[in-house]
Amino acid sequence: MNWCRYQDGDQVVYGIIDGDTVRAAIGSPFEGGFATGEPRPLSDVSLRLPCIPPTFYAAGANYRAHLAWAAENLGGSGKAPPRADIGYRANNSLVAHGENIVIPRDSSGVVQVEGELAAVIGKTVKHLTPENALDCVLGYTIGNDVSERTWQSSDRTLWRAKNTDTFNPMGPWITSGLDPEALEVTTRINGVEASRYQTKDMIFSLVNFLVETTKYVTLYAGDVMWMGCDGETPVIKAGDVVEIEIPEIGVLRNPVVRG
Numbered sequence: 548m549n550w551c552r553y554q555d556g557d558q559v560v561y562g563i564i565d566g567d568t569v570r571a572a573i574g575s576p577f578e579g580g581f582a583t584g585e586p587r588p589l590s591d592v593s594l595r596l597p598c599i600p601p602t603f604y605a606a607g608a609n610y611r612a613h614l615a616w617a618a619e620n621l622g623g624s625g626k627a628p629p630r631a632d633i634g635y636r637a638n639n640s641l642v643a644h645g646e647n648i649v650i651p652r653d654s655s656g657v658v659q660v661e662g663e664l665a666a667v668i669g670k671t672v673k674h675l676t677p678e679n680a681l682d683c684v685l686g687y688t689i690g691n692d693v694s695e696r697t698w699q700s701s702d703r704t705l706w707r708a709k710n711t712d713t714f715n716p717m718g719p720w721i722t723s724g725l726d727p728e729a730l731e732v733t734t735r736i737n738g739v740e741a742s743r744y745q746t747k748d749m750i751f752s753l754v755n756f757l758v759e760t761t762k763y764v765t766l767y768a769g770d771v772m773w774m775g776c777d778g779e780t781p782v783i784k785a786g787d788v789v790e791i792e793i794p795e796i797g798v799l800r801n802p803v804v805r806g
Contacts, residue, residue: 551718578770600667668767673765719800728795746774
């Protein structure tokens with residue numbers, strides 16, 4: 548099943564997608580919502596963020612080829628972390644499918660994209676086990692962890708390198724029933740493939756992250772956990788169009804402009 552949020556007049560509503568159509572829903576996917584509206588063409592609606600996360604988690608360095616690339620280009624040891632080690636992003640950085648990625652005027656121009664699988668939590672959980680961890684996942688969406696590398700290297704934290712407004716596109720919708728370790732993530736810039744990798748190559752699985760995180764932190768319905776990217780990350784500039792595709796979910800597409 549595919550759940551989305553879209554603009555309906557002066558309000559944003561949840562909808563359930565069926566092929567090329569969408570029907571408005573009563574309630575949300577976190578509350579047992581169901582479709583009631585008349586089908587309308589999906590192409591006629593303006594998609595919004597598929598959910599507004601109470602907390603936005605990011606796995607970060609979770610693929611070996613990306614660690615090796617980062618060690619060569621950004622510094623660092625290139626060694627894998629000893630355990631699943633979660634970080635955070637800020638909700639202000641989120642934008643929906645179709646919205647602009649805005650590169651700030653004072654950016655050096657070294658801005659890169661990281662296409663990622665993102666898990667959407669469906670219920671409140673704590674102290675998960677390997678056996679039940681995935682039971683808390685409502686579904687999956689696509690994230691683009693835009694990164695300003697000069698700021699990433701120079702600042703004490705990632706507050707602007709990865710959390711600048713518009714730097715985290717997410718969407719286009721939430722798809723349930725997927726195996727998070729059996730997907731392929733492809734990034735295209737202006738229609739040209741720039742990156743492709745398999746989620747089976749994660750150092751730590753989603754199960755690992757869910758179990759480790761919930762030892763200390765309660766997860767709530769709507770929280771999202773982005774799972775990192777693999778390999779080299781392509782540079783973007785104003786005028787580009789970035790597409791992140793996971794075929795079982797869809798395509799997250801965003802134009803790039805300069806602020």
